[in-house]
Amino acid sequence: MISKKGSIVSSVFSICDKNANKNYLIFRNIFHLPINDSFDAYFINIKKEKIEEKIKLKLNHTNFFEIKNSLVKPEIFFFTSGYLGIPVYLSENNGHLSMEHTHPPHSYFLSKNKFEKVKNLKSKISEIINQKNL
Numbered sequence: 001m002i003s004k005k006g007s008i009v010s011s012v013f014s015i016c017d018k019n020a021n022k023n024y025l026i027f028r029n030i031f032h033l034p035i036n037d038s039f040d041a042y043f044i045n046i047k048k049e050k051i052e053e054k055i056k057l058k059l060n061h062t063n064f065f066e067i068k069n070s071l072v073k074p075e076i077f078f079f080t081s082g083y084l085g086i087p088v089y090l091s092e093n094n095g096h097l098s099m100e101h102t103h104p105p106h107s108y109f110l111s112k113n114k115f116e117k118v119k120n121l122k123s124k125i126s127e128i129i130n131q132k133n134l
Helices: 114-132
Strands: 007-011 022-029 038-045 050-058 061-067 076-081 086-093 096-101
Touching: 007 114, 022 050, 038 114, 050 061, 050 114, 076 114
Parallel strands: none
Antiparallel strands: 007 076, 022 061, 022 086, 038 050, 038 076, 086 096
């Protein structure tokens, strides 16, 4: 169970297979309070500073939806704000399945200030979302 609120940022390109027949995201969230609510998640194009897609996720559920292959690019990130969870990616190609999960974003940076880099990335994504939702 998760008792903290926060945000998730996950690279779609590093986990999904652009050549797969279909890609899916399974987002598991179990909040410590037994509430049935929803929250927004986004596929953000960091280069174009654009929301490519906005989806609704349910709290205390296993959310499952298809990811368009057009979203499997290095500049696209999956982002949630407000609630944490575990993003698991599923690719299907010719009847074969591959499941992968992401690691915390700071594990992808090889620098002394990796936590600052992740904080800046999350801030930039939040700015894109706030500008588009005004």
